[in-house]
Amino acid sequence: MSNQTALNLGQVDTPQTSIEAHANHVIENTTDDKVPGNIAVWILIYAELTEFGLFFAIFLVAKAANPIIFAEGPTQLHTSSGAINTLILLTSSFFVARAIHAIKRDKLKTCQRWLWLTLFAGAAYLGTKTWEYGINADNGIDGTTNLFFTIYYYLTFNHLLHVMMGMCTIGWVLARSYIFPYTKDDHEGLESAACYWHMVDLVWIMIFPLLYVLR
Amino acid sequence: MSQDNQDEMLSSRKIPSFRKILSIRKINAVWIILITLTLTSVFVAERTPDAALSIIAVCFIIAIKGQLVIDKLIGLRFENQTIRAVMLSYFYILPVLFIIGFLFPEAFLVFAISP
Numbered sequence: 001m002s003n004q005t006a007l008n009l010g011q012v013d014t015p016q017t018s019i020e021a022h023a024n025h026v027i028e029n030t031t032d033d034k035v036p037g038n039i040a041v042w043i044l045i046y047a048e049l050t051e052f053g054l055f056f057a058i059f060l061v062a063k064a065a066n067p068i069i070f071a072e073g074p075t076q077l078h079t080s081s082g083a084i085n086t087l088i089l090l091t092s093s094f095f096v097a098r099a100i101h102a103i104k105r106d107k108l109k110t111c112q113r114w115l116w117l118t119l120f121a122g123a124a125y126l127g128t129k130t131w132e133y134g135i136n137a138d139n140g141i142d143g144t145t146n147l148f149f150t151i152y153y154y155l156t157f158n159h160l161l162h163v164m165m166g167m168c169t170i171g172w173v174l175a176r177s178y179i180f181p182y183t184k185d186d187h188e189g190l191e192s193a194a195c196y197w198h199m200v201d202l203v204w205i206m207i208f209p210l211l212y213v214l215r
Numbered sequence: 216m217s218q219d220n221q222d223e224m225l226s227s228r229k230i231p232s233f234r235k236i237l238s239i240r241k242i243n244a245v246w247i248i249l250i251t252l253t254l255t256s257v258f259v260a261e262r263t264p265d266a267a268l269s270i271i272a273v274c275f276i277i278a279i280k281g282q283l284v285i286d287k288l289i290g291l292r293f294e295n296q297t298i299r300a301v302m303l304s305y306f307y308i309l310p311v312l313f314i315i316g317f318l319f320p321e322a323f324l325v326f327a328i329s330p
Contacts, residue, residue, distance in 0.1 A: 035295045042298055049305055056309060057326075060316035064323035079257070086253050094246035097237075097288040104236050198289045202302075205280050206309060208253075209273050213260040214317055 037192030045199045048162065052155075052203050059151050059210060066147055073148030074215055076141060081132035082212035085125055086204060089163075092121035093201040096170075096194045106184040108177065115174045118197065122167040129160055152211055159203055166200045169193040237287060245287040252276050270317045274310035281306030 035042065063070040099114035136142070143153040173182075173193045182190050237245075256276040263269035282303060286292040291299040315322050 033295050035298060036290060046301065053305070053309065057312070060312065060320075061323045061326045063316060064320035065327040067320060083253065083257050087250060090246065090249045090253065093284060093288050094242065094249075097242050097245075097290075098239070100290070101236060101239060101242060195289060198284060202281060202284055202306075205277060205284070209256060209260075209277055210313065213256060213273055214270055214313065215260070215266065 037195045038188055041192040041195055045195060048199060049203070052159075052206070055151070055155055055158075056206065056210065059155070062147055062151060069146050069148050071215060073146070073152065074212055076139065077152070077212055078132050078135050079212050081128050081135070082208050085128050085132075086208045088121050088125045088128065089201045089204045092118050092125070093198055095121060096197050100187075100191060100194050103182050103187045103190060104184050108181050108183075111182070111190075112174060112177055115170055115177070118170050119167060119174070122163055122170070125163055126160070129156070155207055155211065159200070159207060162200050162203070166193075166197045169196055236293075237290060241287065245283055249280055249283055252280050267318055271314055274314050277310045277313070278306050 095114045095118040099111045099118065102108075102111035102114060141149055143150050170193055173190045176182075176189065256273045259272045259276075260269050263272070285299065285302045285306070289302075291302060
């Protein structure tokens with residue numbers, strides 16, 4: 001059978017054989033148009049990034065209008081805890097990437113171990129953030145101190161809620177993997193959860209320098 | 216359709232056996248690079264006397280870190296290129312806005328509401 005004949009098979013009005021259907025399915029999933037996870041999670045990710053993007057813009061406008069407050073604000077923050085949280089979130093993204101790598105090799109147990117480590121990293125983030133808020137409270141800093149800290153608390157607490165949401169999602173796919181095990185051919189839900197977790201990390205990559213590092 | 220024809224049809228389409236994925240060694244290397252870049256950005260911001268230079272360097276590092284996570288950890292380099300382009304543009308546009316906002320803050324004053 002020539003190549004041309006083979007490529008025209010899908011256009012003939014005859015029922016597809018199972019081998020043809022399989023071939024079409026494989027081709028669809030091997031092109032550069034494949035969406036990691038599913039398209040719904042990417043719409044959610046774009047919505048979340050837009051929300052944070054708007055708040056970054058608000059930060060820059062407020063900074064332009066209140067230069068002294070925004071120059072002094074970062075000096076009162078605990079930069080070490082921000083840096084530690086950055087390292088934790090980058091490491092958690094690494095754990096998730098390793099989990100996805102493992103499931104693509106059909107290694108479910110290894111995948112589950114990396115997902116557990118991701119959850120521990122998320123818990124470490126929450127602990128560090130609680131410690132940081134405690135230090136702020138001891139120094140008499142809260143959301144009403146000035147405009148810088150209002151935006152600081154809004155951004156970091158909003159991000160913290162997203163971390164908690166990501167932990168719930170990772171926890172769900174982890175629990176599901178014990179009941180209905182993922183395979184290398186069927187792990188769309190796991191990949192969606194992983195993409196959401198990476199988004200949480202990506203947002204923090206922006207927040208950390210904006211609030212703690214840049215003066 | 217004979218088995219020979221089916222095999223020929225599959226091979227003529229050059230179907231790979233599975234999607235491209237990064238090796239474990241490369242994922243590990245990306246993680247080490249990300250950690251190094253984070254520590255470098257803190258060091259640069261704290262130690263560089265020239266504020267403008269440190270702001271540009273830190274924003275450049277943000278863009279690199281974003282691209283590494285998007286391309287390597289999420290793996291979008293091998294996947295849907297439209298989704299990848301949108302994600303990468305976010306990490307190219309926002310750092311530029313940060314540079315403008317920190318070096319030329321008056322550019323954002325036009326959006327400020329006077330009391």
